[in-house]
Amino acid sequence: MDTAEVRQKVLDIIADVALDDDLSDLDDSVALREQLDLDSMDFLDIVMELKKRHKIEVPQEDYPQLASMQSCVDYLTPKFNQ
Amino acid sequence: MEKYDAIIIGAGMSGMAAAIRLAMFDKKVIVLERHYELGGLNSFYKRGKRNLDVGLHALTNFAPKKTPGKPLTKLLKQLRLPYETFKINEQKGSQIVFPDHTLNFNNEIEFFISEIEKEFPDQVEGFRQLLHKIENYNETALDNEYLPAKEVVRHFITNESLLEMIFCPLLIYGSAWENDMDFSQFVIMFKSIFLEGFCRSEGGVRTIISSLKERMDAVGAELQMKTGVKEIISKDNHVVGVLTEKDEEIHAPLILSCTGFPETLKLTGLEEKLPRTGAMSFTETILFLKEKPVDLGQDSSIIFYNNRPHYQYQKSESYYDHESAVLCFSNNFNTDDYDEGIARVTFIANYDQWKKLERKEYVAKKKDVLQDSIAILKNHLPKWDGQFEFKDVFSPTTITRYTSRFGGAVYGSPDKTRDGRTPIDGLVIMGTDQGFLGIIGSILSGISMANYHGLQS
């Protein structure tokens, strides 16, 4: 799976978790938290959705890797391809 | 025998919310509800052709769409419900009416401050400092100590009349303690009523319940109505499952209950040292009028009325106390979806007294409640002739009959369990007796208890 596809998968999850947010002009290099209404409870949902939809486990110490879209894609692409 | 990941006892607001959260993440969940309708303390019913809500005066915690980090937007997000689902309308404005002062408030705190300035000019500075403390307080921390709120607030508000006026709506909309409340609970209620404010779902509580039910179905949470739990089974101090009133045994390693703290522990067979039964119960009179309240001279959404020199929030000595009341005019929200005028009157009541009444006396006592409700309403609906199209009155014993709450205690036990834990591992209390009540509060409680005990561990 290439990075564009991984980005889309992550975007799909965020779109469900942050239902009322507009994702069309998301800046991939900026923290998601600064652009969207996401708190720690919501990040947990993102982690749980990754597990539920893609069987990808994110251990707690790796949560900071999910800070921005770019860091999500960097961190998750190898996991999607395992 | 059926095995589940989690059993939820009670389809109250918190029970339905918890079921959604757990089922969303593929937990096998079943909700067991004794009654034939969903919603618990805030259910609905029909009389004649009219739709009635048991509880709904107003939703607290109004927040506009996309307001980050507020209870309402948070809970919608956690349940994956779009903002529009609850069809929310803001209040027109409410009043606190005491013998010597009246304070108006709406969902803008500055307006309330201007009202305080008019009635209690020397208290404004203190009120602003109190506000600062409240805004910076983490009221939902699970390890907060219990602190009597009036003691804390007296450092800021030195006028007892104003103090009582501020406490009145907060106590009667959410305190299991008499005459005071825990400071965290005070902050929760203050934010939800004075900072965020009142609103209402178009269609009443049915709108909320049906959207929760739809979501439960969509994520695959099972539901069994008319299925009371008569026993919680445990072994070596860990839950095993439940035995229903239909003598069905259902097993799960996690049980979340919204039936109340003493009520739940009683089901485990514990007889001694049960948490206390709450003292606060109410009568409710619902009147349908030919004309709308605005046409009868009343445009407030809710009026907190007190006629005593000192406000009393305590179990009434007699059957009910008509020296104070909450009056609610459901039409007076931004959208009025009723054909008729509606007025609701709530009195503090005494469950034990009502419980003793024989059928005939009970009916007569409800007539007294009706007459006293009408008398108070007449003072607040200046153009009303006292005639109504339809009425219903319910009492503390009605509340127990339909919700199984001990003592008709609408706000549950004064003994709460903040982290939901009980003496039995895997048995969790949520909703009212976890310390979060009201519709918004109990939904949030169901979400956070499901996350904490069911998803994170």
Ligand SMILES: Cc1cc2nc3c(=O)[nH]c(=O)nc-3n(C[C@H](O)[C@H](O)[C@H](O)COP(=O)(O)OP(=O)(O)OC[C@H]3O[C@@H](n4cnc5c(N)ncnc54)[C@H](O)[C@@H]3O)c2cc1C
């Ligand atoms: C008259 C009145 C007015 C109110 N007004 C408002 C208002 O305007 N705004 C607001 O926000 N809130 C209001 N409330 C409060 C609000 O309704 C409650 O705080 C909230 O609904 C509590 O929800 P809960 O999840 O804690 O539990 P509950 O609603 O108590 O749910 C418990 C459920 O468990 C079921 N049950 C009990 N025992 C068993 C058993 N053994 N087996 C199976 N099921 C069982 C019950 O039938 C019930 O459905 C009002 C309440 C009342 C009574």
